[in-house]
Amino acid sequence: MNADARPELSSHVENMDQYDTILLGYPNWWGDMPMSIYTFLDEYDLSGKTIAPFITHGGSGLSGTPANIQDEEPHATVTDGLAVNGSSAKNSQSTVNEWLSEIGF
Ligand SMILES: Cc1cc2nc3c(=O)[nH]c(=O)nc-3n(C[C@H](O)[C@H](O)[C@H](O)COP(=O)(O)O)c2cc1C
Numbered sequence: 001m002n003a004d005a006r007p008e009l010s011s012h013v014e015n016m017d018q019y020d021t022i023l024l025g026y027p028n029w030w031g032d033m034p035m036s037i038y039t040f041l042d043e044y045d046l047s048g049k050t051i052a053p054f055i056t057h058g059g060s061g062l063s064g065t066p067a068n069i070q071d072e073e074p075h076a077t078v079t080d081g082l083a084v085n086g087s088s089a090k091n092s093q094s095t096v097n098e099w100l101s102e103i104g105f
Contacts, residue, residue, distance in 0.1 A: 001030060006039040013044065021050045021105075024069065027086070028057035033065050038072065047075035052103055054082040054096075056089055079103040 013019075024040075026033045033055075051073060053066050061083040070078045082099040084092045 001032065001035055005035050006042060007036045009036060009039055009043065016044050016046075019049065021052065022046060023052045023054065025054045025056075026065075028055050028060050028063055028065070031060055031063040033068065041069065041072040046073045049073075050077045050079060052079045052081075052100075052105075054084065054099070056084050056086040058086055 024037070026037045051069055053062070053069055055062050055065060057063070062081045066078050066081045070076070080099075080103055082096065084095060
């Protein structure tokens with residue numbers, strides 16, 4: 001993170017053109033997304049697509065990460081994000097369903 005690194009991803013989406021919506025999930029690491037998520041956002045032009053961000057965390061919530069995604073993808077629509085504490089992730093199905101409903105799925 002200090003070096004603004006872009007770790008290489010081990011797999012790639014060959015047919016991103018066919019996706020309208022990306023559900024983008026990641027853990028909160030030091031108040032931001034893991035740098036591999038920045039690699040992902042660098043790798044694809046998500047202009048015109050909808051990005052729905054969700055995070056697991058240990059207390060910091062989303063930490064403004066949806067705005068960081070919007071900075072990286074200025075021509076995408078970034079929905080309200082979902083924050084789930086890692087310790088309660090296993091029991092969060094109804095929370096996830098409510099969020100999906102709220103953002104139109
Ligand atoms: C390197 C590292 C940095 C982290 N930084 C934060 C942080 O700044 N804020 C936070 O709420 N959680 C932080 N966490 C906790 C992770 O978000 C949490 O472990 C993850 O979401 C999964 O939850 P779980 O470990 O309870 O399964 C960090 C974890 C790691 C490994």
